Amino acid sequence: MAAPYALDDDGVVVIIGSGAGGGTLGNELAQKGIDVVILEAGKRIEYEDFINDEWDSFSQLAWLDNRTTSGDWRVSKDFPNLPAWIVKAVGGTTTHWAGASLRFQEHEFKAKTTYGDIEGANLLDWPITLADLEPYYAKAEDKMGVTRTNGIPGLPGNNNFKVFEAGAKALGYKEVHTGRMAINSEYRDDRNACQQTGFCFQGCKWGAKWSTLYTEIPKGEETGKLEVRPECMVLMIEHDDAGKVTGVVYADKDGNQQRQKARAVCVAGNSIESPRILLNSASNMFPDGLANSSGQVGRNYMRHTTGSVYAVFDKPVHFYRGTIMAGIMQDEARNDPSRGFVGGYELETLSLGLPFMAAFLDPGGWGRSFTSALDSYDHLAGLWIVGEDMPQEKNRITLHKELKDAHGLPVPDVYFDDHPNDTAMRNHAFKQGAAMYEAVGAIRTFPTPPYPSTHNLGTNRMSEKASDGVVNKWGQTHDIANLFVSDGSQFTTGATENPTLTIVSLAIRQADYIAEQLGSGTI
Amino acid sequence: MVTIYKGGEGISRRHLFRKVGEAGALAALVVSGGAVISPGHAWGLETKALKPGTMATLIQMARDVYPHDHVPDKFYAIAMKGYDDPEKAAMVEAGIADLDARAGAEGYRGLGWEDDRVAILRDIEDTPFFQAVRGGMVTGLYNQKDLWPLFGYEGESYSKGGYIDRGFNDIEWL
Numbered sequence: 001m002a003a004p005y006a007l008d009d010d011g012v013v014v015i016i017g018s019g020a021g022g023g024t025l026g027n028e029l030a031q032k033g034i035d036v037v038i039l040e041a042g043k044r045i046e047y048e049d050f051i052n053d054e055w056d057s058f059s060q061l062a063w064l065d066n067r068t069t070s071g072d073w074r075v076s077k078d079f080p081n082l083p084a085w086i087v088k089a090v091g092g093t094t095t096h097w098a099g100a101s102l103r104f105q106e107h108e109f110k111a112k113t114t115y116g117d118i119e120g121a122n123l124l125d126w127p128i129t130l131a132d133l134e135p136y137y138a139k140a141e142d143k144m145g146v147t148r149t150n151g152i153p154g155l156p157g158n159n160n161f162k163v164f165e166a167g168a169k170a171l172g173y174k175e176v177h178t179g180r181m182a183i184n185s186e187y188r189d190d191r192n193a194c195q196q197t198g199f200c201f202q203g204c205k206w207g208a209k210w211s212t213l214y215t216e217i218p219k220g221e222e223t224g225k226l227e228v229r230p231e232c233m234v235l236m237i238e239h240d241d242a243g244k245v246t247g248v249v250y251a252d253k254d255g256n257q258q259r260q261k262a263r264a265v266c267v268a269g270n271s272i273e274s275p276r277i278l279l280n281s282a283s284n285m286f287p288d289g290l291a292n293s294s295g296q297v298g299r300n301y302m303r304h305t306t307g308s309v310y311a312v313f314d315k316p317v318h319f320y321r322g323t324i325m326a327g328i329m330q331d332e333a334r335n336d337p338s339r340g341f342v343g344g345y346e347l348e349t350l351s352l353g354l355p356f357m358a359a360f361l362d363p364g365g366w367g368r369s370f371t372s373a374l375d376s377y378d379h380l381a382g383l384w385i386v387g388e389d390m391p392q393e394k395n396r397i398t399l400h401k402e403l404k405d406a407h408g409l410p411v412p413d414v415y416f417d418d419h420p421n422d423t424a425m426r427n428h429a430f431k432q433g434a435a436m437y438e439a440v441g442a443i444r445t446f447p448t449p450p451y452p453s454t455h456n457l458g459t460n461r462m463s464e465k466a467s468d469g470v471v472n473k474w475g476q477t478h479d480i481a482n483l484f485v486s487d488g489s490q491f492t493t494g495a496t497e498n499p500t501l502t503i504v505s506l507a508i509r510q511a512d513y514i515a516e517q518l519g520s521g522t523i
Numbered sequence: 524m525v526t527i528y529k530g531g532e533g534i535s536r537r538h539l540f541r542k543v544g545e546a547g548a549l550a551a552l553v554v555s556g557g558a559v560i561s562p563g564h565a566w567g568l569e570t571k572a573l574k575p576g577t578m579a580t581l582i583q584m585a586r587d588v589y590p591h592d593h594v595p596d597k598f599y600a601i602a603m604k605g606y607d608d609p610e611k612a613a614m615v616e617a618g619i620a621d622l623d624a625r626a627g628a629e630g631y632r633g634l635g636w637e638d639d640r641v642a643i644l645r646d647i648e649d650t651p652f653f654q655a656v657r658g659g660m661v662t663g664l665y666n667q668k669d670l671w672p673l674f675g676y677e678g679e680s681y682s683k684g685g686y687i688d689r690g691f692n693d694i695e696w697l
Contacts, residue, residue, distance in 0.1 A: 052679035055666050158686075159694040166697050196692075197685030205681045315696040320676065322691035354676040358665035366588045366648075366657055367641060374665075375591060378675025440697065 001035050003227035010261035012037045013514065014248055015268055016234045016277065019092020020503040021487035022268030023212025024143075026228070027220035028511030034518060036226045037260060038217075039250055041269070042088035044230040047214055050095070050203030054356045057202035061095055063088040067272065068400055071416040074449045078363035083414035084303075085452040086270055090230050091213025093270065093454070094500070095203045098325035099181040099210065100348060101146040102497035103137050106130040107335055108343075108388070111493040114335060115342040120419055121390035122300055126492040127464040127473035136505035144182035144210040144504065145189055154178045155185045155194060158322030160349045163313070163381040167436030168329045168347075175330040179348070182210035182500070183323060189215065196322035198351070232258075235407055236281040237265055237290055237483065245290070245483045251407050264514065264523055266475075268486040268507075271301065271456035275397045275489060276412045278460070278470075291460070291477035291485075296469050298398060300391035300461050301414065302494040303453035305422040307385045308350060309433030310361065311442035312376040319351040319381050332432065333496045341424040344496045345387025347433055352382070360451055373446055381437060385429040386455070388496045390419040397459050455499050460489040474513040475506060482523040486510055552579045552596060561596050568600045572612040577619045580631050581606060581656070584622065587640045588657050589664055591673075598670050602663035603656075618652030 005012050013029055015022045018040040026038045042063075051057040062085060069076035069083045076083075086093045107114040109130055112123040141149040148154050155178045157165060168176040183204075184193045191214070192206040200209060207214050220226035231253035238259070239245045247261040267274045275298035279289040289297050326349045333344040352360060354377055362370055373380075395417060399410035418426075434445040463469025466478035475490050477483045486507055488499045495502070517523045553560045558569040559579045570578045578600075585599040606615045623630040625643045634640045647653045664670070671678050680686060 052681045055662060156692060158691040162692065162694050162697055194687075195685030196687040197680050199680070206685075316675070317694060318675070318677075318690065321680075321686040321689075353678070354671055354674050355662065355666045359661050364657075368590055371589050371591055374674065375593070 002224040003035075003221070005035060005037050005227055007258060007260050009035070010247070011035055011263050012261070013264045013266065014039060014260055014262035015266045015486065016248065017041075017092055017268035017270065017273075017487065018090050018212060018217060018228060019087070019268065019270065019487065020094050020097075020212065020500045021507045022266065023091060023094065023216045024504045024507040025266055025268065025486045025511055026226050027212075027216035028508055029514065030220035030223045030225035032511065032515045033223075033225060034515060036220065037262075038226065038228045039232040039234050039248065039260070040090050040092075040228060040230050041233040041273075042090060042230065044090040044228070045203075047203060047205055047207050047211070050205045052197070052199045052202060052205065054202065054353045057199075061087045061089050061203060065405060066403065066411050068403065068411060068413045069415075070413055071395065073416040073418060075452055076416070078449070079452050082452045084270070084272060084456050085454050086456065089213075090217065090228060091211045094211040095213055096201050097454070097500055098200055098348075098498070099183040100325050100328065100498040101141065101144060101180050101182045101501040102346075104130060104133075104495040104497055104502055105333070108493065108495035118342060118390060118421060120392055121421070122393045123391060124461070124463055124468055124492050127462055133502070133505055133509070136509045137501065139508050140501055140504040143215075143508075144501070145184055145191075146501070147179065147181045147183065147185050148177070149180060152188070153185045155181055155183060155323055155326065156196075158196060158326045159317050160319035160322070160351055160381050161327035163317055163440060164327055164329070164347075164349045164383055164436065167440045170439035171432070171436055173329050173331040177328065178326060179328045181323070181325070184208045191215075194323060198320050198322060198324060200324040233407065234269070234277055235409060237267075237277060238281070239283065239285065239290070239480065243285060243480060245480055255406070263518070264482040264484065266484040266486040266514075267460070270487055271459045271489040272397055272412050272414060274485060274487055275459040276399065279397075279399050280409050286479075291470050291479045291483055293479050294467055294469060296461060298459050299393050299396040300458040301395040301397060301416060301456070302389050302391055302458040302491070303416065303450075304455040304457075304494055305345060305385065305387040305389045305425045305429075306450040307426050307430060308382060308448035309385070309430060309437065310373070310380050310382040310446040310448055311434070311437035312373065312444045313379050313381065313442055316378050317381050318378055320353055324351055325349060325384070329436075332429070339428055341421045341428065343388030343421070343425065345385055345425055345429050346496060347383045347385060347429065347436075350382050350384035361446060361448055363449070373444070381442075383433050385426060385433065386496070386498060387425045387429060388494050389422045391458055391461070391493055392417065392419055455488070455494070457488045457491040457494050457499060460485040462490045462492045475510045476513070484510065484514065552582060554579050559600065564595055564597065566597050566600075568604060570607045572609045573607045573615060577616055578603065578607060580619045580622065581615060583632050583640070584619075584644070584656065585660060585664070587637060587644060589660055590637065594670065594673055598664060598667055601667060602660050605659070605663065614652060614655070618650070621647065621652075
């Protein structure tokens, strides 16, 4: 068969979502000759149409369907209906992401073994090791054109990086550079080099930053084996009496419900929507939701320990110019419990435009303490903290008891409490970030609270045993052989590193497995 | 209908900014007829749903919430003009009347020191009125493109080819 596919074609693999996981998996399967339909809730917005304006772009790309929050995290107070800053569009959050592409460290696949029993943490070792993933990391780095791999030069450092680098070196940090970024430092893969435009979060109008929107998806479509249907919101996954999934029900762009049959279904809707779909697909046979015999669907929600440090200098920086995540300091990424916490963190440069600085510097803040920081906007430097947070069973996605979406389905609630380990790590990182800037003359520093989550992880976690998690080491659900999870929700633990490279690597690996299973008739 | 218009001789924005930069301080707002007038800067805001005095106090309150001495009143007025709406007027009139009552005989605008006005705002900062005004200003004030140059923010850059040849790495003081 060839795309487009009929609704009653039960030979297709249906992928829900077109981001780092779904978009990559779709292309990989199509390249192997497998028939694929990707259902994407958002519109298809090509990169020429991205907007260099923070709020206009936010309206264009962000996932703004109603969600609620609970728990003690500050996001719940500051942004009660915006737990996550992720994207509803073809390409998913790969349109918005900053581009940092880091491999996990070996010990991070063995979190429980390495960190031991941490009270309140639901730690588990991954059922795979770094060695298992290394060949796929290599493929992903080549596919994405990651700088400092495959002979690709690093990006040039912008002003924000220069301040960051000088501060880090003044403190004696050694692992400081312009990052491993899936942003072209030179023309590659028929895509432009970075023009230091800024607005990485608003979608790269040059196509220099890797996004499935203009790499994986068109490449898959060229095979004739991949059909992407935008503005198709999956409502539930259906199954037969034998407990195999048979297809999905979705609402098309006109709000009409359609039923797409499928030989296998892969869920890649990010860590809030993916468990929500499984929970909303509850049936007589699976009363707690699909693939939920462990009770772990929606649990162990992780978001990385984050925060920012901004600093005012007496001379201009113009930190908004150029690559947003323009450099990294990795000396603190190691696991060294003598610092008062397990796991590690990285510091990565970050800048926001004036409108988003006003919104995120100190949400709810007002008066001269707040405004005098903005008065020095062009004298600011900034960084973002990204560190490993502890999985906790209570941190979870649940279905709201009363609120329903446009299709009559319960909206998701995102509950999150910081673990004491998260708080200790954040405070350490705040202190080190401020010290870096003070070492090069900062006049004032601002410990800025976490933004709505961009790294949403862990809510359908991977486990050796079916009783501990939702999917096996291939992302295949323990309970249903032809149902897969293909996004960051399968992460057993969060690790220190930005997650996209690992999501892409897992998707490439999963494609091999699915092809093998289809080929042998196992599914 | 609410209109923002340039009166008098018609001062250009560039002139306005330069003038503000030179003068540093701003002349007080004047309430005249159905409008709030900024005599030093040649603009006025005509109100329909709100009393003009209420609008003048609201603009003062807006500046006290997010004070930027180099930002002319015009930007605060633009951020507040949406409250000149029949559906919001009752809430705003009540909120401003409360501020005036707390301020004493001369009213909120009669308090000469920002600290005294801010002390009143701290007392009401949990009220829906205060939170509506403050919350609305996050975009209502800071998302005005004409305001960005006053903070050194250059905005859109794609059409100019990004910053690769325009100073992305021009820092010299390190």
